[in-house]
Amino acid sequence: MRIALAHKFYHLAGGAEVFFRETERVLRDQGHETLMIASGEDHVREGADNVLLLDAPDYDSPSVLTKMRSLPSAIYDRGKKAEVKAALEAFRPDVFHAFGVNVQLTPSVVVAADELGLPIVGTFNDYKHICPNYKLFHHGRICMDCKPRRFYEPVLNRCSKDNLALSVAGSIEAYAHQALRIYDRFDHFTFSSKFLARTTQSFWADRDVSWSHLRNPFPSAAYEAQDEYAPYGLYFGRLIEEKGVDRLIRAAALLDGFPIKIVGDGPDTEALKALAVEVGADNVEFLGAKWGAELDEVLRLARFVVVPSIWHENFPYVINQSFAYARPVIGSDRGGITELVEHGQRGLIFDPDNIQELADQMRVLVADEDKARRFGQAAKVWSDQLFTDQIAYADLMSAYEQAHENRRRRR
Template sequence: MRILLSNKFYYRRGGDCIYMLNLEQLLREHRHETAVFAMDYPENLDTPWKRYFPQNMSKLMALTRPFGSIEVKKKFNKLLDDFRPDVVHLNNIHTHLSPIIAELAHKRGIRVVWTLHDYKLLCPRYDCLRGDKTICELCFDGNKKPCLTNKCMKGSTLASWIGYREAVMWNRKRLESCTDAFVCPSLFMAEKMEQGGFDKRKLKVMCNFIDVGKCRKDDYSRDEYYCFIGRLSHEKGAETLIEAASQLPYKLKVIGGGPLNEELRMKSEGLGGNIEFLGFKQWDEIKDIAGRAKFSVIPSEWYENNPLSVIEAQCLGTPVLGARIGGIPELIDEGVSGMTFASRSADDLKNKIECMYNATFDYQQIAQKAMERYNAEVYYKEISNLYVGSEYCEESSKH
């Protein structure tokens, strides 16, 4: 088959980008022809398809790009003419590229599959959080005016107006009419999409995959510490974790950076040195640190979809202590591959860290089961069926 993959960025920026790059490699390994459509961004990987990429979005373009710019339409149509795909597989395309590309493909009779990495189709600011960082579902019923009222987009009236107009233009009915199947990486995501009025027959639950080979190891012994890997920000629960960890004697290694980096470092000073901030690390270092940790903590405070940080940790044999929010609980077999705690509760997190630290886990078995579950070949069978139109089998996985 000829498959055209699209995402706003084409480098390892976040989970959506990593997913698409992994999928591109997987499809090529199975002898499919692939092409890519993304924004021309400085950090992009080199590709022969970059000549079709629309230019990097400027501040001025933010007023037009979300609604389908002339440049995007012209270059995407040219790519469709030259590549002639059987399937267009979309990822994060809103704002920088816009769903206009779904309509252009659909009008030509090309099958359109869309993997959802966040809640943009339901929430104009994508994460279902209000300015005060509380969970919000006010826009789920189709009325997007709360986005304006609450200035949800960066606290800005102009940005919120653009987000509101974008959501009104690309409404549920219009998006459904040009998309054959929406891939939901978690059951939670599928349920929220259905709550927002989307046709459940078009929702296919498919947990993300990784290259499990990069997680293989011979030694499953553990050292005396636990770890956090991720962005140091409010929605990731970093503050709650530091609050809980500072009350315990156990060693915590923090991998990653973000807007709260300096603030949390200062808070942790004078706490006996039990919290160590390691900053950004490449995979080989992450593998070593996470692979020797007694467990990993995912303290998210937003509707986390299907975090790769959980999947990668388990494939290393590392159990996960995850917040009971979004799709995280679906990935954890309580007491076997980890535990869960009440999101936003430092007290419950503190108690569960103690439980995890003193619990006994079969690290090698965790790794074995995770590698079987998140294996790329398992995912390939499902996605290839979806590409040819077999997504309605068993009523969308009977979710």
């Protein structure tokens, strides 16, 4: 089988790019021919000869005026559509698998595949397909105001970085994609969390959604777990508002000195450091950004990992990594987190709006290393059994078969 896969970035900018690249790896390892379509400069292809890299304007420019001038091509890019259509005609795939294509590629690439009659599978890791605000989060709160298709709400809420112009742009984009029937062109969707699937169905109540569960491919068994559970807790990830690190710092101040290490950086770094001083969290240590072996060294010995998100995380890779090293997770009751962290089995769950509850759950594992070990070992067994290339491949093939069947019915 030949599969074309499209995503906005080829370089590893975050978990969504890992998902995209790992999915392609699983397919290639099973003998399928693949074509990867993404934006990026030539040097990021890392020697891969099956990658079509398309130019993308700098949409991260600090100038709002520059962003507004780029708006038409960020909504629907006819040039990219033509490039991708030509590449698809040459490659002749059996399936077109679209991940996050908005802005850098635009859904014009989906239209190209649809016009060629290809079965189309959509895999989404955020909420951009149902709301201009791809996190359903702004101004410190979860927001569902634009359900169903009330795409003017982001303008009223200024939910894009509290900026009116950017919020207007997001609303225009959503209405344009609705007019172009972008999501009607998909034959099947996959979601890595049931929460994201349910949320999508609630926003698209008037549409039949063909979907299946596709967990992120992750080689859990390849990670060698340690039996040591050192006396510190760990957070690793971006230091941004929706990650809830401020809640963790406030809870850490209640732990009577038990060390909490924070790995990562982001726009809130200095504010979080100041907060730690303000609340007397002398036990919190900021280690900066760490990757690869440096991160593994800190992660593999932690007593527990905290995922304190206050937005509806879909499928945090940090939980995969933690479980693979047999680290229990203390996670917030948000989004898909509870589908991974079974309370009292692989970790503990808390209400992220309750600082005391987070502190209490951390105290459980601070006081009982054996319980942390039991949770961690159970997490490792569960992860190794569930996150395998074989299961991911079977789920992919099932999704592709369903897309073929649905496309045949539409003809």
